[in-house]
Amino acid sequence: MADPQAAITARGVVVRRGGRPILDGVDLTIEHGSPFAIVGRSGSGKTTLMMAIAGLLALDAGTIRIGPSALAERAPRARAQRIGIVFQSHELFMNMPVLENVMLAPPLSGATDSRSRAERLLVDLGLDGLAQRRPHELSGGQRQRVAIARTLALDPQVVLFDEPSASLDPQTTRELAALLAEVGTRRQVVVVSHGVAFVEQCCERTIRMSAGRVEAQGQLADVVER
Amino acid sequence: MTPLAKARGARLRLRRALVRWGVRWAAPWGVLAGIGCLQPLVAAADDAVLVVGLTGKYPPFNYFDNQGELVGFDVDFAKALCAPCVGSMAITEERSRAVRFSVPSYESGARLFVRPVLKTAYRAVPDGQRLAARSLGLSRFEAMRWVIAPQMLPICTGPALNTVVAMIKDSAVVSAIGVTELTLQTQQLVASTYRPLELYGLAAVLYFALTWPLLLLGRRLELRWREAGLLHG
Secondary structure, eight states, rough: OOOOTTTTEEEEEEEEETTTEEEEEEEEEOSSSSOOOEOOTTTHHHHHHHHHTTTOOOOOOOEETTEEEEEEOHHHHHHHHHHHEOTTTTOOOSSOHHHHOOOOHHTTTTOHHHHHHHHHHHTTOOOTTTTTTTTGOOHHHHHHHHHHHHHHTTTOSEEESSSSTTTOHHHHHHHHHHHHHHHTTTTTTEEEEEEHHHHHHOOOOEEETTTTTEEEEEHHHHSSOO | HHHHHHHHHHHHHHHHHHHIIIIIHHHHHHHHHHHOOOBBBEETTTTTTOOOOOOOOETTTTOOTSOOOSSSSHHHHHHHSSOOOOOOOOOOHHHHHHHOOSSSSOOHHHHHHHHHHHHHHHHHHHHHHHHHHOOOTTHHOOOOOOOIIHHHHHHHHHHHHHHHHHHHHHHHGGGGGGGOHHHHHHHHHHHOOHHHHHHHHHHHHHHHHHEEEEEEEHHHHHHHHHHTTTOOO
Protein backbone atom coordinates (compact mmCIF):
# COMPACT_ATOMS: atom_id res chain seq x y z
CA MET A 1 0.00 0.00 0.00
CA ALA A 2 1.24 3.44 -0.91
CA ASP A 3 2.38 5.64 1.93
CA PRO A 4 0.05 8.66 1.93
CA GLN A 5 2.76 10.75 3.58
CA ALA A 6 5.25 10.25 0.73
CA ALA A 7 5.85 13.04 -1.78
CA ILE A 8 6.06 10.64 -4.70
CA THR A 9 5.04 6.99 -4.88
CA ALA A 10 5.56 4.90 -8.01
CA ARG A 11 4.34 1.30 -8.23
CA GLY A 12 5.14 -1.05 -11.10
CA VAL A 13 5.58 1.73 -13.62
CA VAL A 14 6.04 0.48 -17.19
CA VAL A 15 6.55 2.72 -20.22
CA ARG A 16 7.18 1.17 -23.64
CA ARG A 17 8.39 2.77 -26.82
CA GLY A 18 8.04 0.72 -29.99
CA GLY A 19 7.59 -2.48 -27.99
CA ARG A 20 10.80 -1.91 -26.01
CA PRO A 21 10.36 -1.14 -22.31
CA ILE A 22 12.02 2.13 -21.32
CA LEU A 23 10.73 1.80 -17.77
CA ASP A 24 10.40 -1.82 -16.77
CA GLY A 25 8.51 -1.95 -13.49
CA VAL A 26 9.79 0.96 -11.43
CA ASP A 27 8.94 1.02 -7.72
CA LEU A 28 9.93 4.15 -5.90
CA THR A 29 8.96 6.01 -2.76
CA ILE A 30 10.27 9.48 -2.09
CA GLU A 31 9.44 10.69 1.42
CA HIS A 32 9.26 14.41 2.06
CA GLY A 33 12.68 15.68 2.99
CA SER A 34 15.96 16.86 1.54
CA PRO A 35 16.48 17.03 -2.25
CA PHE A 36 16.35 13.61 -3.85
CA ALA A 37 18.59 12.51 -6.70
CA ILE A 38 17.81 10.09 -9.52
CA VAL A 39 21.11 9.05 -11.09
CA GLY A 40 22.05 6.65 -13.84
CA ARG A 41 23.77 6.41 -17.18
CA SER A 42 22.33 7.81 -20.40
CA GLY A 43 19.53 5.55 -21.57
CA SER A 44 18.85 4.10 -18.12
CA GLY A 45 15.34 5.61 -18.19
CA LYS A 46 15.81 8.37 -15.64
CA THR A 47 14.51 11.18 -17.85
CA THR A 48 11.55 9.03 -18.92
CA LEU A 49 10.79 8.37 -15.26
CA MET A 50 10.89 12.10 -14.61
CA MET A 51 8.51 12.80 -17.52
CA ALA A 52 6.18 10.10 -16.20
CA ILE A 53 6.25 11.59 -12.70
CA ALA A 54 5.51 15.02 -14.21
CA GLY A 55 2.47 13.49 -15.93
CA LEU A 56 3.75 14.29 -19.41
CA LEU A 57 3.58 10.77 -20.81
CA ALA A 58 1.10 7.94 -20.49
CA LEU A 59 2.01 4.85 -18.47
CA ASP A 60 1.61 1.40 -20.02
CA ALA A 61 1.21 -0.05 -16.53
CA GLY A 62 1.52 0.96 -12.89
CA THR A 63 0.55 4.03 -10.91
CA ILE A 64 2.27 7.20 -9.78
CA ARG A 65 1.02 9.20 -6.83
CA ILE A 66 2.00 12.73 -5.95
CA GLY A 67 1.03 13.07 -2.30
CA PRO A 68 -2.17 11.18 -1.55
CA SER A 69 -3.86 10.99 -4.96
CA ALA A 70 -2.91 9.30 -8.23
CA LEU A 71 -1.53 11.36 -11.07
CA ALA A 72 -4.05 9.95 -13.53
CA GLU A 73 -6.92 11.31 -11.43
CA ARG A 74 -5.75 14.87 -11.68
CA ALA A 75 -6.84 17.50 -14.16
CA PRO A 76 -3.85 19.20 -15.83
CA ARG A 77 -4.33 22.38 -13.75
CA ALA A 78 -4.43 20.56 -10.44
CA ARG A 79 -1.46 18.44 -11.50
CA ALA A 80 0.59 21.52 -12.42
CA GLN A 81 -0.09 22.98 -8.98
CA ARG A 82 1.13 19.79 -7.36
CA ILE A 83 4.19 19.07 -9.47
CA GLY A 84 6.44 21.25 -11.58
CA ILE A 85 9.33 20.41 -13.88
CA VAL A 86 12.36 22.39 -15.01
CA PHE A 87 13.50 21.02 -18.35
CA GLN A 88 17.09 20.47 -19.33
CA SER A 89 16.64 22.79 -22.31
CA HIS A 90 14.59 25.18 -20.10
CA GLU A 91 11.95 25.56 -22.85
CA LEU A 92 11.21 29.18 -22.13
CA PHE A 93 8.44 30.43 -24.38
CA MET A 94 10.36 32.30 -27.05
CA ASN A 95 7.39 34.42 -28.05
CA MET A 96 7.10 36.28 -24.76
CA PRO A 97 9.36 38.29 -22.46
CA VAL A 98 10.74 36.85 -19.23
CA LEU A 99 8.01 38.28 -16.99
CA GLU A 100 5.22 36.93 -19.20
CA ASN A 101 6.86 33.52 -19.19
CA VAL A 102 6.68 33.50 -15.40
CA MET A 103 3.14 34.88 -15.11
CA LEU A 104 1.46 32.97 -17.96
CA ALA A 105 0.22 29.91 -16.09
CA PRO A 106 -0.97 31.11 -12.64
CA PRO A 107 -3.93 33.23 -13.89
CA LEU A 108 -5.25 30.19 -15.77
CA SER A 109 -5.48 28.46 -12.39
CA GLY A 110 -7.31 31.41 -10.91
CA ALA A 111 -4.44 33.39 -9.34
CA THR A 112 -5.05 37.13 -9.28
CA ASP A 113 -1.73 38.41 -7.96
CA SER A 114 0.41 36.70 -10.58
CA ARG A 115 2.24 39.84 -11.69
CA SER A 116 3.46 40.91 -8.26
CA ARG A 117 4.29 37.29 -7.46
CA ALA A 118 6.24 36.88 -10.69
CA GLU A 119 8.13 40.10 -10.07
CA ARG A 120 9.01 38.97 -6.54
CA LEU A 121 10.21 35.60 -7.86
CA LEU A 122 12.44 37.28 -10.43
CA VAL A 123 14.00 39.42 -7.71
CA ASP A 124 14.47 36.39 -5.45
CA LEU A 125 16.26 34.56 -8.25
CA GLY A 126 18.52 37.50 -9.05
CA LEU A 127 16.78 38.32 -12.29
CA ASP A 128 15.60 41.84 -11.50
CA GLY A 129 15.99 44.13 -14.48
CA LEU A 130 15.51 41.29 -16.94
CA ALA A 131 11.71 41.18 -16.78
CA GLN A 132 11.16 42.65 -20.23
CA ARG A 133 14.04 40.84 -21.94
CA ARG A 134 13.40 38.12 -24.48
CA PRO A 135 14.62 34.60 -23.62
CA HIS A 136 17.12 34.58 -26.49
CA GLU A 137 18.89 37.59 -24.97
CA LEU A 138 19.74 35.75 -21.74
CA SER A 139 22.68 33.57 -20.77
CA GLY A 140 22.20 29.85 -20.12
CA GLY A 141 22.27 30.33 -16.35
CA GLN A 142 19.77 33.19 -16.50
CA ARG A 143 17.44 31.15 -18.71
CA GLN A 144 17.56 28.33 -16.23
CA ARG A 145 16.62 30.64 -13.37
CA VAL A 146 13.72 32.01 -15.40
CA ALA A 147 12.58 28.42 -15.99
CA ILE A 148 12.82 27.80 -12.24
CA ALA A 149 10.85 30.97 -11.53
CA ARG A 150 8.19 29.91 -14.04
CA THR A 151 7.79 26.55 -12.32
CA LEU A 152 7.80 28.04 -8.80
CA ALA A 153 5.15 30.58 -9.85
CA LEU A 154 2.53 27.83 -9.50
CA ASP A 155 3.94 26.97 -6.04
CA PRO A 156 4.03 23.20 -6.61
CA GLN A 157 4.73 20.81 -3.75
CA VAL A 158 7.22 18.83 -5.82
CA VAL A 159 9.73 20.28 -8.30
CA LEU A 160 11.63 18.06 -10.74
CA PHE A 161 14.90 19.15 -12.31
CA ASP A 162 16.11 17.40 -15.45
CA GLU A 163 19.92 17.51 -15.76
CA PRO A 164 20.10 20.99 -14.22
CA SER A 165 23.90 21.16 -14.21
CA ALA A 166 24.26 20.40 -17.93
CA SER A 167 26.23 23.09 -19.77
CA LEU A 168 26.84 25.27 -16.70
CA ASP A 169 30.28 26.48 -15.64
CA PRO A 170 31.58 25.42 -12.18
CA GLN A 171 30.74 28.72 -10.49
CA THR A 172 27.16 28.75 -11.84
CA THR A 173 26.84 25.09 -10.89
CA ARG A 174 27.73 25.87 -7.27
CA GLU A 175 25.20 28.70 -7.22
CA LEU A 176 22.59 26.35 -8.66
CA ALA A 177 23.27 23.77 -5.95
CA ALA A 178 22.74 26.43 -3.29
CA LEU A 179 19.54 27.55 -5.02
CA LEU A 180 18.19 23.98 -5.19
CA ALA A 181 18.92 23.50 -1.51
CA GLU A 182 16.98 26.68 -0.77
CA VAL A 183 14.05 25.73 -3.02
CA GLY A 184 14.11 22.35 -1.28
CA THR A 185 13.48 23.81 2.15
CA ARG A 186 9.84 24.52 1.31
CA ARG A 187 9.05 21.74 -1.14
CA GLN A 188 10.30 18.38 -2.32
CA VAL A 189 13.04 18.71 -4.94
CA VAL A 190 13.96 15.81 -7.22
CA VAL A 191 17.06 16.08 -9.39
CA VAL A 192 17.76 13.82 -12.35
CA SER A 193 21.40 13.80 -13.33
CA HIS A 194 24.10 11.59 -14.72
CA GLY A 195 26.72 13.83 -13.12
CA VAL A 196 27.37 12.62 -9.60
CA ALA A 197 29.64 15.59 -8.93
CA PHE A 198 26.65 17.91 -9.05
CA VAL A 199 24.13 15.92 -7.00
CA GLU A 200 26.75 15.47 -4.27
CA GLN A 201 26.52 19.22 -3.73
CA CYS A 202 22.81 19.25 -2.93
CA CYS A 203 21.34 15.77 -2.40
CA GLU A 204 21.73 13.06 0.23
CA ARG A 205 19.13 10.48 -0.79
CA THR A 206 19.20 8.85 -4.18
CA ILE A 207 18.21 5.99 -6.44
CA ARG A 208 20.34 4.63 -9.25
CA MET A 209 18.52 3.63 -12.43
CA SER A 210 19.74 0.99 -14.83
CA ALA A 211 17.98 -0.51 -17.85
CA GLY A 212 14.61 0.89 -16.85
CA ARG A 213 14.71 -0.37 -13.27
CA VAL A 214 15.71 0.94 -9.88
CA GLU A 215 19.06 -0.71 -9.28
CA ALA A 216 19.90 0.74 -5.90
CA GLN A 217 18.34 3.07 -3.35
CA GLY A 218 19.75 4.75 -0.29
CA GLN A 219 22.25 7.36 0.80
CA LEU A 220 24.11 8.97 -2.08
CA ALA A 221 27.54 7.95 -0.73
CA ASP A 222 26.51 4.26 -0.61
CA VAL A 223 24.64 4.06 -3.90
CA VAL A 224 26.89 5.92 -6.30
CA GLU A 225 29.25 3.90 -8.47
CA ARG A 226 32.81 4.93 -8.02
CA MET B 1 -4.63 70.44 -23.01
CA THR B 2 -8.23 71.04 -24.06
CA PRO B 3 -10.69 68.16 -23.63
CA LEU B 4 -10.99 67.98 -27.42
CA ALA B 5 -7.25 67.59 -27.87
CA LYS B 6 -7.24 65.00 -25.11
CA ALA B 7 -9.97 63.02 -26.81
CA ARG B 8 -8.12 63.26 -30.09
CA GLY B 9 -4.96 62.06 -28.39
CA ALA B 10 -6.78 59.09 -26.92
CA ARG B 11 -8.36 58.32 -30.28
CA LEU B 12 -4.97 58.49 -31.95
CA ARG B 13 -3.47 56.21 -29.34
CA LEU B 14 -6.33 53.77 -29.78
CA ARG B 15 -5.92 53.87 -33.54
CA ARG B 16 -2.20 53.32 -33.25
CA ALA B 17 -2.78 50.38 -30.93
CA LEU B 18 -5.32 48.94 -33.36
CA VAL B 19 -2.94 49.35 -36.29
CA ARG B 20 -0.14 47.78 -34.30
CA TRP B 21 -2.39 44.89 -33.36
CA GLY B 22 -3.49 44.60 -36.96
CA VAL B 23 0.03 44.44 -38.31
CA ARG B 24 1.17 42.02 -35.64
CA TRP B 25 -1.73 39.60 -35.61
CA ALA B 26 -4.74 40.20 -37.78
CA ALA B 27 -2.92 40.86 -41.04
CA PRO B 28 -0.75 37.75 -41.21
CA TRP B 29 -3.44 35.38 -39.97
CA GLY B 30 -5.98 37.08 -42.25
CA VAL B 31 -3.75 36.52 -45.25
CA LEU B 32 -3.31 32.89 -44.29
CA ALA B 33 -7.01 32.37 -43.75
CA GLY B 34 -7.70 34.07 -47.08
CA ILE B 35 -5.51 31.70 -49.02
CA GLY B 36 -6.83 28.77 -47.07
CA CYS B 37 -10.35 29.63 -48.18
CA LEU B 38 -9.51 29.60 -51.89
CA GLN B 39 -11.61 26.78 -53.14
CA PRO B 40 -11.15 24.73 -56.30
CA LEU B 41 -12.74 25.99 -59.48
CA VAL B 42 -15.83 24.10 -60.57
CA ALA B 43 -17.46 22.67 -63.67
CA ALA B 44 -21.17 22.86 -64.46
CA ALA B 45 -23.58 19.96 -64.18
CA ASP B 46 -23.66 17.21 -66.83
CA ASP B 47 -27.15 17.89 -68.11
CA ALA B 48 -26.73 21.62 -68.68
CA VAL B 49 -27.80 22.83 -72.14
CA LEU B 50 -25.77 25.42 -74.00
CA VAL B 51 -27.59 26.92 -76.98
CA VAL B 52 -25.28 28.31 -79.69
CA GLY B 53 -26.70 30.16 -82.66
CA LEU B 54 -24.65 29.94 -85.89
CA THR B 55 -25.51 31.09 -89.42
CA GLY B 56 -23.52 28.38 -91.24
CA LYS B 57 -22.31 30.96 -93.70
CA TYR B 58 -18.76 31.70 -92.55
CA PRO B 59 -16.34 28.96 -93.58
CA PRO B 60 -14.09 27.89 -92.04
CA PHE B 61 -15.68 29.21 -88.82
CA ASN B 62 -19.09 27.68 -89.43
CA TYR B 63 -20.51 26.10 -92.58
CA PHE B 64 -22.45 23.06 -93.87
CA ASP B 65 -20.33 20.19 -95.19
CA ASN B 66 -21.20 17.76 -98.06
CA GLN B 67 -23.51 15.76 -95.77
CA GLY B 68 -25.35 18.87 -94.74
CA GLU B 69 -23.80 18.82 -91.21
CA LEU B 70 -22.96 22.10 -89.51
CA VAL B 71 -19.19 22.10 -88.98
CA GLY B 72 -16.28 24.51 -88.47
CA PHE B 73 -14.14 26.10 -85.74
CA ASP B 74 -17.14 27.66 -84.00
CA VAL B 75 -18.91 24.29 -83.84
CA ASP B 76 -15.80 22.58 -82.50
CA PHE B 77 -15.37 25.34 -79.97
CA ALA B 78 -19.00 25.14 -78.84
CA LYS B 79 -18.69 21.37 -78.43
CA ALA B 80 -15.47 21.75 -76.47
CA LEU B 81 -17.11 24.37 -74.32
CA CYS B 82 -19.97 22.01 -73.49
CA ALA B 83 -17.62 19.38 -72.12
CA PRO B 84 -16.33 21.39 -69.19
CA CYS B 85 -18.12 24.63 -68.52
CA VAL B 86 -15.57 26.24 -66.26
CA GLY B 87 -16.47 28.81 -63.69
CA SER B 88 -14.12 30.17 -61.06
CA MET B 89 -16.36 29.84 -58.06
CA ALA B 90 -15.71 28.54 -54.59
CA ILE B 91 -18.09 25.77 -53.53
CA THR B 92 -19.96 26.86 -50.44
CA GLU B 93 -23.00 25.32 -48.82
CA GLU B 94 -25.12 28.33 -49.64
CA ARG B 95 -24.12 28.36 -53.30
CA SER B 96 -24.70 24.61 -53.55
CA ARG B 97 -28.39 25.32 -53.05
CA ALA B 98 -28.54 27.53 -56.18
CA VAL B 99 -25.83 25.95 -58.36
CA ARG B 100 -25.38 22.30 -59.24
CA PHE B 101 -21.65 21.89 -58.85
CA SER B 102 -19.88 18.99 -60.51
CA VAL B 103 -16.59 17.48 -59.42
CA PRO B 104 -14.03 20.31 -59.23
CA SER B 105 -12.02 20.48 -62.44
CA TYR B 106 -8.89 21.83 -60.79
CA GLU B 107 -7.43 22.89 -57.47
CA SER B 108 -5.86 26.27 -56.92
CA GLY B 109 -2.15 25.76 -56.45
CA ALA B 110 -2.11 28.30 -53.65
CA ARG B 111 -4.48 26.21 -51.60
CA LEU B 112 -2.22 23.20 -51.99
CA PHE B 113 0.66 25.37 -50.86
CA VAL B 114 -0.84 26.62 -47.61
CA ARG B 115 -1.33 23.31 -45.84
CA PRO B 116 2.33 22.28 -46.03
CA VAL B 117 3.36 25.77 -44.91
CA LEU B 118 1.23 25.51 -41.77
CA LYS B 119 2.30 21.92 -41.16
CA THR B 120 5.97 22.79 -41.47
CA ALA B 121 5.58 25.79 -39.19
CA TYR B 122 3.87 23.59 -36.59
CA ARG B 123 6.70 21.09 -36.73
CA ALA B 124 9.32 23.83 -36.56
CA VAL B 125 8.20 24.76 -33.04
CA PRO B 126 10.21 22.47 -30.73
CA ASP B 127 8.24 19.73 -29.04
CA GLY B 128 9.65 20.83 -25.69
CA GLN B 129 7.61 24.03 -25.91
CA ARG B 130 4.43 21.94 -26.02
CA LEU B 131 5.61 19.79 -23.12
CA ALA B 132 6.57 22.86 -21.09
CA ALA B 133 3.16 24.39 -21.70
CA ARG B 134 1.42 21.17 -20.71
CA SER B 135 3.59 20.84 -17.60
CA LEU B 136 2.35 24.27 -16.51
CA GLY B 137 -1.22 23.00 -16.70
CA LEU B 138 -2.18 24.63 -20.00
CA SER B 139 -4.81 22.77 -21.99
CA ARG B 140 -4.09 21.71 -25.57
CA PHE B 141 -5.96 24.76 -26.84
CA GLU B 142 -4.26 27.16 -24.43
CA ALA B 143 -0.85 25.80 -25.39
CA MET B 144 -1.72 26.37 -29.05
CA ARG B 145 -3.14 29.82 -28.42
CA TRP B 146 -0.39 31.21 -26.20
CA VAL B 147 2.72 29.28 -27.10
CA ILE B 148 2.61 27.35 -30.36
CA ALA B 149 0.61 29.56 -32.74
CA PRO B 150 2.51 32.77 -31.88
CA GLN B 151 5.73 30.94 -32.75
CA MET B 152 4.28 29.44 -35.94
CA LEU B 153 3.23 32.83 -37.24
CA PRO B 154 6.73 34.20 -37.95
CA ILE B 155 7.74 30.94 -39.61
CA CYS B 156 4.86 30.77 -42.06
CA THR B 157 4.32 34.44 -42.84
CA GLY B 158 7.21 34.66 -45.32
CA PRO B 159 6.12 31.72 -47.47
CA ALA B 160 2.46 32.77 -47.17
CA LEU B 161 3.15 36.31 -48.37
CA ASN B 162 5.21 34.81 -51.20
CA THR B 163 2.19 32.81 -52.24
CA VAL B 164 -0.06 35.85 -52.16
CA VAL B 165 2.32 37.87 -54.35
CA ALA B 166 2.66 34.98 -56.80
CA MET B 167 -1.11 34.60 -56.84
CA ILE B 168 -1.72 38.25 -57.65
CA LYS B 169 0.64 38.00 -60.59
CA ASP B 170 -0.76 34.63 -61.66
CA SER B 171 -4.25 36.05 -61.63
CA ALA B 172 -3.48 37.29 -65.19
CA VAL B 173 -3.73 33.67 -66.34
CA VAL B 174 -7.49 33.53 -65.78
CA SER B 175 -7.95 36.11 -68.58
CA ALA B 176 -7.41 33.11 -70.88
CA ILE B 177 -10.79 31.69 -69.83
CA GLY B 178 -12.59 34.97 -70.07
CA VAL B 179 -12.54 36.19 -66.49
CA THR B 180 -12.36 39.95 -66.63
CA GLU B 181 -9.35 40.92 -64.59
CA LEU B 182 -6.62 43.46 -65.00
CA THR B 183 -4.86 41.87 -67.98
CA LEU B 184 -8.01 41.12 -69.98
CA GLN B 185 -9.40 44.56 -69.25
CA THR B 186 -6.15 46.08 -70.48
CA GLN B 187 -6.25 43.96 -73.63
CA GLN B 188 -9.77 45.10 -74.33
CA LEU B 189 -8.85 48.74 -73.81
CA VAL B 190 -5.80 48.34 -76.05
CA ALA B 191 -8.02 46.80 -78.73
CA SER B 192 -10.31 49.84 -78.72
CA THR B 193 -7.77 52.62 -78.14
CA TYR B 194 -4.62 51.29 -79.91
CA ARG B 195 -2.41 52.60 -77.07
CA PRO B 196 -0.62 49.43 -75.84
CA LEU B 197 2.43 51.13 -74.34
CA GLU B 198 0.53 53.40 -71.96
CA LEU B 199 -2.09 50.84 -71.01
CA TYR B 200 0.21 47.86 -70.45
CA GLY B 201 2.53 50.24 -68.62
CA LEU B 202 -0.33 51.24 -66.38
CA ALA B 203 -1.23 47.59 -65.80
CA ALA B 204 2.38 46.91 -64.80
CA VAL B 205 2.28 49.81 -62.34
CA LEU B 206 -0.97 48.48 -60.88
CA TYR B 207 0.45 44.97 -60.42
CA PHE B 208 3.47 46.52 -58.76
CA ALA B 209 1.28 48.68 -56.51
CA LEU B 210 -0.58 45.55 -55.41
CA THR B 211 2.46 43.43 -54.64
CA TRP B 212 5.17 45.82 -53.46
CA PRO B 213 3.47 46.85 -50.19
CA LEU B 214 3.08 43.18 -49.33
CA LEU B 215 6.76 42.70 -49.85
CA LEU B 216 7.55 45.68 -47.62
CA LEU B 217 5.17 44.38 -44.98
CA GLY B 218 6.84 40.99 -45.10
CA ARG B 219 10.29 42.53 -44.74
CA ARG B 220 9.19 44.63 -41.77
CA LEU B 221 7.59 41.73 -39.98
CA GLU B 222 10.62 39.57 -40.59
CA LEU B 223 12.96 42.17 -39.12
CA ARG B 224 10.79 42.57 -36.07
CA TRP B 225 10.57 38.83 -35.47
CA ARG B 226 14.28 38.41 -36.02
CA GLU B 227 14.95 40.98 -33.29
CA ALA B 228 12.54 39.13 -31.03
CA GLY B 229 14.50 35.92 -31.59
CA LEU B 230 11.60 34.16 -33.28
CA LEU B 231 13.28 33.79 -36.67
CA HIS B 232 16.74 32.43 -37.32
CA GLY B 233 19.02 31.85 -40.26
